[in-house]
Amino acid sequence: MNLRILLVLIIGSTLIFQGCASKGTELNSSLSQQEVSTVNDPFEKVNRVVFSFNIIFDKIILRPIAVTYKALVPGFVRNRITYSLNNLSMPITAVNNLLQGELRKAGVSTSRFIINSTVGLLGFFDPASSIGLVTETEDFGQTLSVWGVSSGPYLVLPFLGPSNPRDFTGLLSTSLLDPMYQIGGGSAPDSLRTYRLGTGAVDFRSQNVEILDDLQNNSIDYYAAVRSFYSQGRESQAASNLEIDSSDQENDIFDDFEINESYVGPDIEITYD
Amino acid sequence: MTKIRLHIYLLLLFWSFNFTAHSSNFLEEENFVTSFADSAISILSNDTISDPERTSSFTELVMSSIDLNLISKFVLSKAWKNASDEQKENYLIAFKDYFVSSYANKLDQYTGEKVDVIGSQEAGKYVIVESNIVREGTDTLKINLKWRLLNKNNQIKIIDLNIEGISLVIAQREEFQSFLANNDYDLDKLIEKIVSVSD
Numbered sequence A: 001m002n003l004r005i006l007l008v009l010i011i012g013s014t015l016i017f018q019g020c021a022s023k024g025t026e027l028n029s030s031l032s033q034q035e036v037s038t039v040n041d042p043f044e045k046v047n048r049v050v051f052s053f054n055i056i057f058d059k060i061i062l063r064p065i066a067v068t069y070k071a072l073v074p075g076f077v078r079n080r081i082t083y084s085l086n087n088l089s090m091p092i093t094a095v096n097n098l099l100q101g102e103l104r105k106a107g108v109s110t111s112r113f114i115i116n117s118t119v120g121l122l123g124f125f126d127p128a129s130s131i132g133l134v135t136e137t138e139d140f141g142q143t144l145s146v147w148g149v150s151s152g153p154y155l156v157l158p159f160l161g162p163s164n165p166r167d168f169t170g171l172l173s174t175s176l177l178d179p180m181y182q183i184g185g186g187s188a189p190d191s192l193r194t195y196r197l198g199t200g201a202v203d204f205r206s207q208n209v210e211i212l213d214d215l216q217n218n219s220i221d222y223y224a225a226v227r228s229f230y231s232q233g234r235e236s237q238a239a240s241n242l243e244i245d246s247s248d249q250e251n252d253i254f255d256d257f258e259i260n261e262s263y264v265g266p267d268i269e270i271t272y273d
Numbered sequence B: 001m002t003k004i005r006l007h008i009y010l011l012l013l014f015w016s017f018n019f020t021a022h023s024s025n026f027l028e029e030e031n032f033v034t035s036f037a038d039s040a041i042s043i044l045s046n047d048t049i050s051d052p053e054r055t056s057s058f059t060e061l062v063m064s065s066i067d068l069n070l071i072s073k074f075v076l077s078k079a080w081k082n083a084s085d086e087q088k089e090n091y092l093i094a095f096k097d098y099f100v101s102s103y104a105n106k107l108d109q110y111t112g113e114k115v116d117v118i119g120s121q122e123a124g125k126y127v128i129v130e131s132n133i134v135r136e137g138t139d140t141l142k143i144n145l146k147w148r149l150l151n152k153n154n155q156i157k158i159i160d161l162n163i164e165g166i167s168l169v170i171a172q173r174e175e176f177q178s179f180l181a182n183n184d185y186d187l188d189k190l191i192e193k194i195v196s197v198s199d
Helices: A002-031 A044-072 A075-088 A090-099 A103-118 A140-146 A165-177 A188-207 A209-218 A222-241 A246-255 B002-018 B027-044 B051-065 B068-076 B078-082 B085-109 B168-181 B187-198
Strands: A155-157 A161-163 B115-123 B126-134 B142-152 B155-163
Touching: A044 A155, A044 A188, A044 A209, A044 A222, A075 A090, A075 A103, A075 A188, A090 A103, A090 A140, A090 A165, A140 A165, A140 A222, A155 A165, A161 A165, A161 A222, A188 A209, A209 A222, A209 B085, A222 B168, A246 B115, A246 B155, B027 B051, B027 B115, B027 B126, B027 B142, B027 B155, B068 B078, B068 B085, B068 B155, B068 B168, B078 B187, B085 B187, B155 B168, B168 B187
Parallel strands: none
Antiparallel strands: A155 A161, B115 B126, B126 B142, B142 B155
16 A cells, blocks of 8 residues: 555656656756756755755764764775675665666676675675676666656755755655565664665765865855766766766767867966966 | 575676677877876875975876866856957966866876776767776775867867766866856856965
């Protein structure tokens, strides 16, 4: 019963978001008379407010934890944690591989999980990769993109950060689809969920301390930089799922620019001090 | 026993699919990336020079390997064409300083490890060289880098660096466009902002 309600909700919400998506495109097309914009962000004002809130949350809580974690925990152990998080995401990856019709990849994800959970000592090591079992993690947001659902407008979620209706729906559906939560029952799945969410956030943040500090300090518009990073990253994942070369989309953008455009202003010589 | 047999079966089944084809169509460009990465690493790991010296020779290497003029115009997009000559000059000077203070110093995070070139392909006017950096202390945690190169008058220059699907130049362009959209498309305000960030 619950399952059915959730499915209806998911399908319903994706339809609504499709609507939003086309609305966003219309907004953009009216903008394009002034300036070409490929960014779908009709809720920018609200997003910026939530974004500022997230920065404060990050500054006070997440970043200090990540910095401490990085300072206290040796690199070797941190790499083990990264591997174990990757291993825990393999069952849901396998489910999504199947939903995307990727039988071979589903086999790889499943064998990775079996081998790394056993030979790889609960996933803290990755012997599967060394024998050629390599795969990318997949989430339900990516599956929706394979099914043709467009991302919809850019959203910044409180605490969770950059997203969009498609990826947020994917996030909500993950517990429904993840075999790790469905099989077993009891308290074990809850502690796994906590481990994955909490440690996952710290793991991700600790890997990006310098990069995000840098980005924040050097940005002309930090909000727009993060939006671009997120959207580009998700789009390139979607392209690789559909086995499209993501550089093709980029080529169009780069080709837009005329290389031999004659420059009328004074030529600036590039010198280094 | 059955479990072991299952493992072996799975291994045999999937092993053969995982060999990636190495297509080196553009040797010259691939060598360019390899030698750029090697020089970068040798500068960054050189302990015999002082920190400022290391930074300045690294900056020099980066600046001589990229087409900054083209990147400058590209990230400004439409606003470039509408700019006055004076604005263009101010912008180019400001962007150069900004680039040195943000990007040139930022790149050392990605070239600290060995860069393995894994292939190259044509992409319109450009050539894209694909490479991997393996994360320190692991065999398998990799960062994928794609270098967009332009061969103009037999001189190869870097136009863009794409890290795990994220193009730095496109991100920069979207940032500038967003700033302009929120500031009445006033280029002078953008130039002012660029100068203030690089100080």
